[in-house]
Amino acid sequence: MDLQRITGLTSEQLTDLTAGVHHRLGLLAQPGGRPAVLGLYRSIALAVALHRHNLTQDLAGAIFDVSQATVSRRWDLLRPLIAAELTALIPDPAQITGTSTALVDGTLAPTxxxxxxxxxxxxxxxxxxxxxxxxxTLSGDIAAVGPTPASGARHDAHAYYASGLYDPLIDSDSILGDKGYQAHADISPTKKPQDGELSQEQEANNAVIDSVRAAVERAVAHLKTWRMLQSRYRAPLSKFPEALAVIIGLYFYTRYFKAYE
Structure with a gap:
């Protein structure tokens, strides 16, 4: 089985992540007991694959030659441990944006x-x-993802604070958002006044802002290559924050860190 292809992690990264989780977990099976039906290395690969491809647990079991019940137990066991192991590797947004403007946007992870x-x-x-x-960033690199998902009914301006994204960006040079962030971002398009029209200068300014915002839309698309955020999430909603933490950690781990550094 090509685990790099199914997880998006190199063999070195998968080994490194397994070692970190093993330090937190210990042995999967008790000494003297029955051996684990799936070892820790492949169990980590299984958990990562669930997040990357949003596989059904039945299909994941068929791929890894274990039962659906084993897949469910491994996901519940390893999800919080992987998230905890990778948390320290999430960089400060300022390390990525530097002194440039940070672009913000919201997206819906369907459930x-x-x-x-x-x-x-x-x-x-x-x-x-x-x-x-x-x-x-202005070039479309993800600088931060709010760690707390807000409910889909909430407006972006509310979710900006509720998600935990506002605080790590507070020292940014400036924040640029769409019309949903008016009065909450330093730069945002001008809304058309009621029973009125925008001036030519305002329309031109909005066009410039929209062209700059294209970069954050690319970043959103890149984050959603983790299919659990793109296709419909099926598990209980209470487990989603940990799943999101795993994806955020894995994104930055695969993007910026090499194993054994």
């Missing part, structure tokens, strides 16, 4: 429509999900 959970429906996207907040 199943759980009838017991209110406030998840996004009228803008016409589906249920979490509002994720992201900051990017």
């Amino acid at each position: 199943w429509d759980w009838k017991t959970t209110e406030g998840m429906y996004s009228g803008k996207h016409e589906t249920t999900g979490f509002n994720l907040q992201l900051a990017a």
Whole structure:
């Protein structure tokens, strides 16, 4: 099995991550007991693959030749440990943006429509999900992702603070957002006044801002190569924050860090 292809991690990165999780977890099977049906190295690969491809647990079990129940147990066991192991590798946004303007935007991570959970429906996207907040550089590199997902019904201006994205960006040179961030970002397009029109200067300024904002839209698309954030999330919503933490950590791990450094 080509684990690099299915996880997006090199063999060195996967080994390094496995060693870190082993330090936190210890042995999968107790000494003298039955051997683990799936070793820790392949279990880490399984957990990463679930996040990268949003596989059903039944399909993941078929790929790794284990039962769906084993996949479920491994995901629940390893998800918080992987997130904790990678947290220290998430850089300060200032290390990525430098003194440049940070671009902010929101995106919806679609979920199943759980009838017991209110406030998840996004009228803008016409589906249920979490509002994720992201900051990017002018060249389209992800600088930060808000670690706390907001409900899909919440406006970007609210989610900007509720997601935890505002605080790490507070020392940025300036923040640029779309019309949803007016009064919350240093730079944003001018809204058309009620029963009025924008001036030519305002329209020209909006066009410039929109052209700059294209970079953060590319960053959003790059984050969503982790399919758990792109295709519909199926697991209980209570597990999503840890899954998001895993994806954020893996993104920066694969983007900026080499194993054994």
